[in-house]
Amino acid sequence: MSRWDTVRPERAVLGVVRTLTALDRLLDVLPVLADDLRVETRFAVAAGSPFGADLGTALRAAGVPEVAWSQAGRFDLALSPSSNGALHELGIPLVTLPHGAGHAKLRATEHGHSPEVSGLSRTQLLHGGRVVPTAVGLAHQDQVAVLRRSCPEAVPRAEVVGDPCYDRLAASLPMREHYRRELGTGDRTLVLLASTWGEHSLFGARGGLAAELVDLLPPERYQVALVLHPNVWTRHTRMQLELWTRRARAGGLLLVPPLRAWQAAMVAADVVISDHGSLTCYAAALGKRLLLGAFGGHELVPGSSAELIGRRAERLSTPSRAAVDAAAPLPGHGELAERTFGPRSAARLRALLYRLLDLPEPDWPVRTEPVEPFSP
Structure with a gap:
């Protein structure tokens, strides 16, 4: 903590992004931590994506505070809507979440696509033979079977948390x-x-x-x-x-x-x-x-x-x-x-995150917010 701080949070959460898509997804997740002055959120860029150009500029434009990758170890929990990147370097509890509507695409490579499920492959979830994420977020119970075929070592860490993006769309109708x-x-x-x-x-x-x-x-x-x-x-x-x-x-x-x-x-x-x-x-x-x-x-x-x-x-x-x-x-x-989307996500996501943060959940109910309007 710094003497210049006005609020002194008890836990620090790190959003990990590699692309604009990842940032867009995480902004649907963070509302489950809203209104809790015990929790503070920052973002770090996981380098290496061919679509990561100017991501720092986008973070600043969105009002998202960015920290250096080397500072990730001082956080209590990391959230990543991608299983790519040097996530094993974080050294803190990590939750991976679906990159899109479930895990429907094959893993993209330099020369096309591999037969592995993107986001659930052994290539992405393992490092040195060990499972990297503390929790592997899934949108639907049926995806546990997909994970079992793709990376059986990670099945004990599977968490069915729904899809916050879909839930917000549905709540906006x-x-x-x-x-x-x-x-x-x-x-x-x-x-x-x-x-x-x-x-x-x-x-x-x-x-x-x-x-x-x-x-x-x-x-x-x-x-x-x-x-x-x-x-x-x-x-x-x-x-x-x-x-x-x-x-x-x-x-x-x-x-x-x-x-x-x-x-x-x-x-x-x-x-x-x-x-x-x-x-x-x-x-x-x-x-x-x-x-x-x-x-x-x-x-x-x-x-x-x-x-x-x-x-x-x-x-x-x-x-x-x-x-x-x-x-x-x-x-x-x-x-x-x-x-495709299974249970409503807000309550499940909040319960998972607070469990990993070792904090009691807030005493107010969690709700799914409608999406922001857009004016051309």
């Missing part, structure tokens, strides 16, 4: 009209294009689709928005993405920023056109009218919810107003939500 007002949607049909990263993503395979839809759909009846995975922003830069979408934006396309904005757009959307990324799972589980504009199925874990969506969802082959109007929710989307 009653505020849908508010988000639509903030977006300027009004009574129009909001068509949301949501792309993961990589050449088989929606933007990678059909980069001109947003412009096509802006040309096809009357602006007085439709609003078109584009959400790109943060890795796309990091790799290609804001300037380049604005250049690539200039004509579409001049025609009314809303290019949604990469941090803390896509959530409100997702809740507000009427139709979602997507691919094999996590946002497709969220859209399907929320009952959004869904079309697949691309689908990199070879990147997915066999039997995952994302793969199931690829088999059930309608494809958008030729863009047309009729195809957009005919879009429908995924058949069995309620069942999909139950098999």
Whole structure:
């Protein structure tokens, strides 16, 4: 403690991030620690990701205090929404959490994808033959079986904690009209294009689709928005993405920023056109009218919810107003939500974190907050 401190917390939590996506995920987790003056949170960057450029700048812009990696050992608990990086160097209790909607993708490598489950592989969870995380957070009980096949040594450390991102989206549905007002949607049909990263993503395979839809759909009846995975922003830069979408934006396309904005757009959307990324799972589980504009199925874990969506969802082959109007929710989307996200996460997450912090939980109830509105 410093004599300059006004509040003297009893525990210090370290958020570990490698990418903007990781930061976005952790900002959905931290509310379970809200209002407790006994707990203070800082962030550190785990170096090594090809999508980690300018992450320090993003942290500062978000008002997130950053500490040097070498100072991690003075914290009481670390939280990481990724199993990548030199997490074994932390030397403190560590909780890993899903990077997206469950663990649905195969582990990406320099030359493609390995057959290992991303986030649950022995390559990521073990160091020197020992399990690195103190707790491996899972979104659903069914993922314990996936972990048992991928890294059986880590099964005793599995904790089913749900998905805080999905829970916040679901809690935000009653505020849908508010988000639509903030977006300027009004009574129009909001068509949301949501792309993961990589050449088989929606933007990678059909980069001109947003412009096509802006040309096809009357602006007085439709609003078109584009959400790109943060890795796309990091790799290609804001300037380049604005250049690539200039004509579409001049025609009314809303290019949604990469941090803390896509959530409100997702809740507000009427139709979602997507691919094999996590946002497709969220859209399907929320009952959004869904079309697949691309689908990199070879990147997915066999039997995952994302793969199931690829088999059930309608494809958008030729863009047309009729195809957009005919879009429908995924058949069995309620069942999909139950098999993907499991129990509500806030209470389970808070119980786990306070147990590892060796603190009694606060005496007020934990609640899931709606997502922040976004105004273009």
